[in-house]
Amino acid sequence: MGVIVASALIAVILMFTGIIARKSKVVRMVAVAGMVVLLGIAFYDLQISSAEGLKRFNNMLVFNTYGAWFNFLIIACGLMYFLLFNKQIADVGKNDAEYFALMFFIMTGIFMLSAYNHLLILFLGIEILSIPQYILAGSDKENLKSNEASLKYFLMGAFSTGILLMGITLIYGSAGSFDIQSISQVLQDDLSALPIIGVLMILIAFGFKVSAAPMHWWTADVYDGTPTAITPYMATIVKVGAFVGFIRLFHFAFGSFSASWSTALAAIIVVTLLIGNVTAVYQQSVKRMMAYSSIAQAGFMLFAVYAVNDIAEKSIIYYAVAYTLASLGVFAAIIRRDDYSFDGFKGLGKSNPVLAGTTTVCLLSLAGIPITSGFFAKYFVLRAAMEAGTPIWLIVFAVLMAAISVYYYFRVIRAMYFEDGPDESVEPLSSTEKLFLVVNAAIVVLAGCFPSLILH
């Protein structure tokens, strides 16, 4: 409960900070401090939470340990994002305080998605999560690409929200309730075409939010057009936040009749993995490659939705953290290059060994190589899928797709280490930047060696 209030409050405070403090340095400090405070509150929430959960507002919100632990970790990831990118976020445009404020509002949406017990709260959460993103995508107002991204994202997002609402309506019509437990009980016994259509519509709507194929068309353009400082937030924290809402709904409300939607989801997984990985191979820009890689990674995370069991719910948290930190590390390298193409990374191993080293660790993690956390992330979701009785060909297909992903992630590594770049004078990193990059990479490895730390 605390985090929802606190994040909204901090966002408001930040907006006022923008008026009072003229210096962007102050705003940045307030933003980072806000995230630290939020982390503390999340920790407190975690301490008082129980497995049963605290029920608030007529049982519309339920705060349990699972949600609190997710909140805590996602705020920690958000803090890492602020530490790595705060300067670049502030440099996007003039209204730096607002960018940070919008990000805190998005956090509010995520916290609602990790605690909702009522479909209306789900809808509210999704909207609070989405609308600030439309603004953030267009925050580089002078840039035509950023405007295009914003508009495209808004249109597609609004469209998918409509579908979500329609799905919720159909579910309400057949179950007679918005409450997750009631839906689960009512629909378990009596399953007609109406709720199934509703579930499929919600599936499609969530597919849009987490950029699962074939609802992924907006992803590459939006991620590419959005200012590079903002893209990592959208691609990681927001996406995994949507995933938690996704898994909560499909496991606790629709889990009791999973047979009726699992085939459709399996088809989505196959298409997502295929399109994400194969298209990423053909990209010339690392930023666009990361956009397609985020689609491919979503394909893996969908396995956790597909497998209705305990392990899946745990694994999505682990995957969320592993994927977020690794992606942040790669984006931290992208934003420090002028040229986003693979050629722009040539010779980075020589000119900037620390940045190249941390980026390599993060890329290895995204590719799922042990001892980075990316390995266990993939391991746990596949394990969950196997436990749920997923056909073995689907698992084999997924690991073959992971093998394809090695190709494009290693292209960056090859460019950095094995190809000579122009001897341009790269702006050296400050020691704090280096420190945070190394800490980020160290967490990626540490979580990969001792996954119990995150599995809780």
Add this chain to the structure above:
Amino acid sequence: MILVLLILLPLLGGIASLVLKGKNSWYIGIIVSIAVILLSLLGYQEISGEGSNGFFDFQQQWIPEIGAQFSLSMNNIGFLMCVMTGIVFLLNFLALENKIPERASRFFGLSLLAMSGLLGVFLAKDALLFYIFWELALIPVYFLCSMYGGENRVKASFKFFIYTFIGSLLMLVAILYIHQASNVHSFAWADFVEAGSMLPQSTQCWLFAGFFIAFAIKMPIFPFHTWQPDTYEQSATPVTVILSAVMVKMGLFAVLVWLLPVLDAGAICWSNWVLLLCVISIIYASLMALVQTNIKRLAAYSSVAHIGLMCAAIFSYTTIGREGAMLQMFNHGINILGMWLLVHIIEHRLGTQDMRKMGGLAKTAPVFAIALVLISLANIALPLTNSFAPEFMMLNGLFNSESQFAIYFAIFAGLAVILGAIYTLNMIQRVALGPESEASAQFADLSWNERIALFAIMAIILVLGFCPGLLINLLKLGA
């Protein structure tokens, strides 16, 4: 604790080398390799001591949620592999003293990291841990291959990486499946053996394929070998040493320790096919070796042929064949190390890998030539060299195997010995004998460090050639 140190020392040494500058990393490399040999010998004390069953264990809780443990164990074959790894790295580093590669700290650091992963593979007694070490050994080697070597190294080593990575992913699926099928949901070796034997044969058959492809790519066995000659040729020879002396043994070791005990029934339904592939490997690689003019490619193909024979002997299902293969895993590591050291000396001094440009080295560098001849003879398993006894045992095992085609397999595998003699003697002739080429007139004989390394190898070859019983008795431990 000894077992943990065995893995930890190279790991820490590797990290230290990466940070340190200059020749310090060379010293670290030497010290760590010596320490590894000594620690392995200490491990031998434990497994051969009174009251031990031929095992020496270390266990620590790791990820209780999924039943994965940090459990290491050394048995006779693991011991042999660890000692071999230590010797190979030590002599490889020693021979590099007068030709230290560029950016030495990176080279030695990555080598030591690879060593850590390799030792982990040989010691792991937990399937997940085994898989992790399996991958962990690959990454530093990939970087080494891509950073040091010929023009096409980046492409060749990437091919190598993708090949082996696909193989390991299939293995991962199989591991996951067995873990899922086991009642206790544990990765421990003993539980795997139990869970594997409970599975119906049809399931075991496809699981076997998942494992075997991973191992066959690593060894490599025809038709999964296509990465190998390119990678061996393109990577710098000190890196090739790691690949061909130690890394390929991972595949054989895994078949012996993980595949056959766990999926016994699955192995039986494929064993004729595996034997066939091995024999094709042997013949094909020997024929390819005959026509090579590049000395590194020749050594690469000869290595494929040798590995093929070892794999065939393992699948012969006879004790003598398997023991021969285990011995040969050790001996081949030593012999091929000697071969690569000589090749590296040649290519370093002559600047070419083309055998047509060599010749007459016996006159200008007699010590070198003696080493070349002795090591080559060991490579073709001449009596009184170390590989004679194992090769005899392997062919014997193959001949006596239960397969209905045993006699044909044995005959064709035996042909390889003859072919091996042809291409090896041919190589000696081209390199050491004949008229001196322009370049070889300037050829300096072995320096002190090269002498120590090669004499050590020759000593091992001769000692084990005269008393093969030393190692054979070791294999009886715990049996």
